[in-house]
Amino acid sequence: MSDTVNLLNSLGFAKTPAETRVVVAMSGGVDSSVVAAQLKSEGYDVVGVTLQLYDHGAALARKGACCAGRDIHDARAVADRMGFPHYVLDYESRFRESVIDDFADQYLAGATPVPCVRCNQSVKFRDLLSTARELGADCLATGHYVRRVEGAHGPQLHRAADPARDQSYFLFATTPEQLAYVRFPLGGVATKAETRAMAAAHGLPVADKADSQDICFVPGGRYADVIEKLRPGAxxxxxxxxxxxxxxxxxxxxxxxxxxxxxxxxxxxxxxxxxxxxxxxxxxxxxxxxxxLGVSRLAVGEVNWLGDGPFERAPDGGWRVAVRVRSTRPPAPARVLPTGPASAEVVLAEPEEGVAPGQACVFYADGRVLGGGWIARRDAD
Missing domain, CATH: 2.30.30.280 (Adenine nucleotide alpha hydrolases-like domains)
Incomplete structure (x- = not known):
């Protein structure tokens, strides 16, 4: 199950599981529930944490969205069954400021934001990670399908073993410091069916629970309705x-x-x-x-670099990589030409359609995530 292994500890620590405290980010879905249950069964000191990200009462009626009221109940039920403590943290104000308001402002500016990346970047891998440290945890574990691999220069981020479940696009903004602390035990799992089988083996009540489909605060995918509510008259x-x-x-x-x-x-x-x-x-x-619609050149900003060596010291002709400009697209050949410490021009080998400012552009090399940035401009726009 684990993406990092040594002789004593499947999470890569030089001590026994019983001596290793792990905070597991539990959304209430099957993936994070399996992570928590499996680590508990291996003998780890597990602490489950679920984030309340928006109005709890309103969330109860929402289906197909993560972190809703029902999901909090489900996460607690898993913790009770497996016998580890579970806490619900009120992150509503942080989530609104870092994710929802940013989503609304970008949409009004004509961009196509990716709020799940912003959530991972800020609320989960900044605020929750800090809370995990305060709880004395050795690491934070999540149910994301992505692999963390120890490399010659430190931890690397790689695509999941199952391409159909890979979530690396949404985690490109994970910094090297965060990557050193976070673990992704499901990264090496072959299929979602295998994950559900593990849930059933542990007797988890969420084994057959449907996957979340919508952005958690945009039920039904009705973006415009949310924007009009957040920004009346928009x-x-x-x-x-x-x-x-x-x-x-x-x-x-x-x-x-x-x-x-x-x-x-x-x-x-x-x-x-x-x-x-x-x-x-x-x-x-x-x-x-x-x-x-075809676009062959992009300007990207807020670049997070996970490659070896300084980003600006690119080889002649730029970093030769494969890029994804949407989560549903396969990586395509491109060159990344740094224009500053956190900005670049991306030149695609073949034009891509449907590219818009606000989307993420993620860099890959042989399945490894080298980082990425936010699309600020396409061609001469």
Whole structure:
């Protein structure tokens, strides 16, 4: 199960499991529950922690979202069955400031944010990690499908053994210091079916629980509804224009559209049109043919580098890597040309479609995560 092993301790510590305290981040789902149960069965000193990230009462009615009220109950039930302490921490204000407000502000600016990355980057791997240290834990363990591998220069982040479950895209912002402290015991598990079998073997009540699908605070995937609630009056009507600026129609608000969108534009006739870019200040949605979606150059900022050697000391021609510009896309060949200590230009070998500011661009080499950054600009936008 573990991604790091030595003779005494499956988590890589030079002491027995009983002498090793592990805080497990428990969302209430099957993955983190299995991590906690398995580590407890191996003899570790396990402490389960579940984060209350938004209104507990409202969360009870939400299905398909992580960290909801039912999930807190399920996490506690797993802890009771396995016999380890479980705590619920109120992180609502931190989550709103670091994740929800950032999501709303980026969306209003015409970006396509990835709040799950921000949550891992701030609330989980910053705030929760700090809490784990305060509890005297040797490490923080999560149910993410990603592997932590000891390399010549320290811990490395690698894609999961199961490509279909790999979550490395959402963890690119993990810093080297955080990576030294965090463990991902499910990274080497072959399939989700194997995880569920482990849950059943431990008699966990969540063995058959469905996976979360939506962003936890966006039930049903209705982004615009959330933005309008957070920022009343944000949905101002405007024009839908083509690439030459000709007005083709009107829209009820830029927040209802995303780059690459084809359906629901309300303009017809001729070849299918897609959203090419959003211009929130002008309240314009720019549309064009599918060919206009192709992007070959990106500017990225807030780069987190996990490779060997300083990021800015790239070889001639830049870092030759594979990049993912969306979580659902396979890594594609590219060159990363540093333009500063935490910024770069990414040159793709082949154009990618549906790329938008606010998305993450993650760098890989042979399955290892070398880091990544946030897309600030595409081509000449």
């Amino acid at each position: 949905a101002e009507p405007g024009e839908i224009v083509d690439l030459e600026g000709r007005v083709l129609g009107t829209h009820p608000g830029v927040i209802h559209y995303t780059v690459g969108q084809r359906r629901g534009l309300g303009v017809g006739g001729g070849a299918p049109l897609h959203v090419v870019r959003l211009e929130p200040r002008a309240r314009r949605v720019v549309v064009g043919p599918r060919a206009a």
